[in-house]
Amino acid sequence: MDGDYEDVTMYTLDADVEEQLLLGHNECTFIWSNKEGWPVGVIMSYVWRKGRFWLTASGQRARVAAVRRDPRVCVVVTSTGSALPRNKAVTWKGTCMIHDRPEVKDWFYEELARALNPDDARRAAQFESFLDSPRRVVLEVTPTQRIGYDGAKMRAATDTFLGDR
Secondary structure (H helix, E strand, O other): OOOOOOOOHHHOOOHHHHHHHHHHOOEEEEEEEOOOOOEEEEEEEOEEEOOEEEEEEEOOOHHHHHHHHOOEEEEEEEOOOOOOOOOEEEEEEEEEEEEOOHHHHHHHHHHHHHHHOOOOHHHHHHHHHHHOOOOEEEEEEEEEEEEEEEHHHHHHHHHHHHHOO
16 A cells, blocks of 8 residues: 555455345445436345345335436445444446336245344244235346445555554
8 A cells, every 4th residue: 555545446345245245234225316317315125136136115206216217226235234344335336127027026025025034034924915015116226337345455454554654
């Protein structure tokens, strides 16, 4: 490290750590653009399956209408609040497809319910039944561009740099 905090690209998240993060967490920030082109984001539950982010919302939500207009979205996941070490994050730009087909809802509702209730099968089954509502849709985000960050790498480099002084 040369003491330059401008370039943090060398502190990217390794692929195996990213996979742990995406599988081990179930909360993300989902970001889209509104009619005026402004970015808007909310915290949502997700599951990472098949190399994609899967989320759900009621079809009358503004984010669903926005994605129908413009499928370009962003998903941000951090290790905050998870069992994983702190200061890890990944941001993915991607495209979002909206599903309302039963075959997608069936597998996804079960996966999400189990992810959010890993130690309580009864509660997972109850939650799964709540998800199955008439206007609910499933959002599938296919990642296209990634920005990863591993704060532990930056801290180690900083410690080494400061130790050299």
